[in-house]
Amino acid sequence: MNSDNTLKPFFAPVGIAVIGARSTPGFGYMLPSNLKENGWGDRTYLVNPKGGRLHGMPVYKTLTEIPGKVDLAVVIVPAPAVPGVLTDIGEAGIRQVILMSAGFAETGPEGAALQDESSAIANQYGLKIIGPNCVGVVNTKNRFATTELMPEAFTPGTLAVLAQSGVFGHNLLERFNEYGIAVSKAVTLGNRVVVNEIDALNFFHQDPETRTIVMYIEGSADGRRLRKTLTKISQDKPVIVLKSGRTEQGKTATASHTGSLSGEDELYEGMFAQTGTVRAKTLDDLTVLARVFDTQPPPRGNHLGIITGSGSMGALATDSAIDHGLVIPELSERIINNVKNGAPGWINVKNPLDVGPSGQFPAAFQAMMEDRDIHMILAVIAIPYAAYQRMEMSTTVDEFFFGSKKPIKDQLWPKPFVISVVSHEKLANLFKQSCEPRVPVFASPETATRALAALWRYRRWLNGNH
């Protein structure tokens, strides 16, 4: 596929044929019900040779019986039946296919032969196929989804998710939701018989609802085109990637999963670095990076200001920040004077800034937020929950720590700003309610500095490429 917009009908179809709708448990039973629930019932046509009714909708025996216009077919039939169904789809003039069925290259030679046959039919009719062995697409804005989501996951957002594995993509959608991160669109590609990660990346690049792209791949079908595509997209939108198959045995595991052979990891590592692609090391890392990239403005530089109530947490944050290439600059006269003003004599105003129980957290935060030489801020909250509870404060955490009368999440901060709460999750939850998603709340200072450093590295790449 070459035109950037060719994936549009997958995310906003005029009419949908569900081939393999059935009254027994499974996707074929659930999908029609989900589509109806999400407002797509009037444009959804169920197909099964048995006919009858399902979820109050008529079941057509063949594609040709469908009375309305259809531009997307969702196929949920056993693998051996797929070639025949694809031929019917081609004959009916439908061009977009989401092929959810499993049992292709991921299962062995027999499945691989079926996949080749499907590919040939796709070529013959010019079919655009997503899959096989996938769960299709999600579009939060129009609530079109070929997979079952928690209702909360339909909140429209700006993060696009691209995953080779269906289960993986599905789980990511649920995980982001935990942090208040909302998704624009998602696609799971499966065995990529036609549509591949490059097509999906190009589509998300052009998608006006998408600001940040997150991708899970096990390997790419075309390294050269992937490199070109990533270089182009990274100029405009950050692409965060998690790639499995780093080790020989990891490769073997993926090879039998979606039928792709993972490439050499060193080549990928170099490609990601050169193309400004943000590489996540682990699943946790992927969610951390997505949360920061999707919410924070680009940093002007790599000078980090750290405010905390605990010297040891300041030291841990400093170690980690330096490890990741950030700078902990000395504080300006202005910040020092602002913090010392009204503070107890023992306070030692430097970076990292341990304000202890001085009550100077808000003054320090505001002075750092206004200072031109501090490019990003990390606040490490270290007050034990037991102590916090005892204080029976009339103020919110926003006001107590940051001097802010409005919730932190309702404000536009001019520089990257993240929080780490190292005490009990009950205190962390108070911060999450006030701050997320606008300002991410992490459990450890090291996670926070790692994410800020990635933000800076991307910015530095941009500076060198514009």
Place this chain on the structure above:
Amino acid sequence: MNSDNTLKPFFAPVGIAVIGARSTPGFGYMLPSNLKENGWGDRTYLVNPKGGRLHGMPVYKTLTEIPGKVDLAVVIVPAPAVPGVLTDIGEAGIRQVILMSAGFAETGPEGAALQDESSAIANQYGLKIIGPNCVGVVNTKNRFATTELMPEAFTPGTLAVLAQSGVFGHNLLERFNEYGIAVSKAVTLGNRVVVNEIDALNFFHQDPETRTIVMYIEGSADGRRLRKTLTKISQDKPVIVLKSGRTEQGKTATASHTGSLSGEDELYEGMFAQTGTVRAKTLDDLTVLARVFDTQPPPRGNHLGIITGSGSMGALATDSAIDHGLVIPELSERIINNVKNGAPGWINVKNPLDVGPSGQFPAAFQAMMEDRDIHMILAVIAIPYAAYQRMEMSTTVDEFFFGSKKPIKDQLWPKPFVISVVSHEKLANLFKQSCEPRVPVFASPETATRALAALWRYRRWLNGNH
């Protein structure tokens, strides 16, 4: 201090003098109330030159007025008053002191002079001092604590916590509680004018309630003795350590915090490796390692069996396991036959084992648990919460995934076994309720393999040293 038992009176005093009890907000006000609440009121004597009453207890003007026996003094007076108070304590024949006051070497030359003076008085009277600049001790079994804890944190357990920083130790206690990990004893050492980490380690080594030791240090006063001590203790109990001051700027941050100069990190790294000490890389890592070491039996080898419902999660777990030195062995005939028995034809029984929606999770788990060539098990739960909810299962997660009628946490597993739930936290919480603390539930497969690998490395060290 040379006798291993010299710290006993700190954790189980006969009588306690609280010097600096007062009616204005702060530790001097809270501590007497906390001690009383925890059942120590009848052995607690408050001291303040002003006299009067506090929390319904008499306040003595001097130590000599106290009617009962006292073997522990807790000091919460401003730093300049400390030398005088220590002299009074020495004269009164009390030998144990928890010096909570701050304002010593951590603040600059003036404070350092006060600290030297205090040290001289300690020498003169043979005082054992914990502190200054600390929050003292916690003993969950007898509910003796010189710091304010969440009530849940008093559950008696087997993990001992040793932290140079008071805030750090306090926060750790709260964090462990989140995972159902219960603590035996905790001590925060502050500036270590007399009692240091070596004394505390030796005490925990001998402590029958303690099975695992967790330590946060910024540097050691005596590297040679620390090495000897760690070598000795690691033979009997795992010691997990997080050390800050890895970078020059991190060192500077800690130097001004508890007045210690951090040693060279490379020396520590070598010492930890040679002494079987388990080094945590980050604060998150410290809690992860503590959860696994405090709950899992030692592994017989490094062969990991992975069961999952998602091929991509199996691949991520494999990459990470191999990176950390584990082996993903081929499965025995017996496991293969047990899993294939009654499974759909598409199932590909290998390691990592992706059971997909075959319903063979319990069979695979039980076969691996019984197999002698699998030394540890990781179960990666990848079913999306939306799908799980829809199933409206009559079984619990224990039964559905592991074929277990009893909660996972109520059973003794013969080999290390951990779980990773990659879907929404609502599903993770169901697993936590059924499995923790006995079987830790992590958010990502990489975290789980990292922890299992550390368990194996410690075991290998033990094998080489016994």
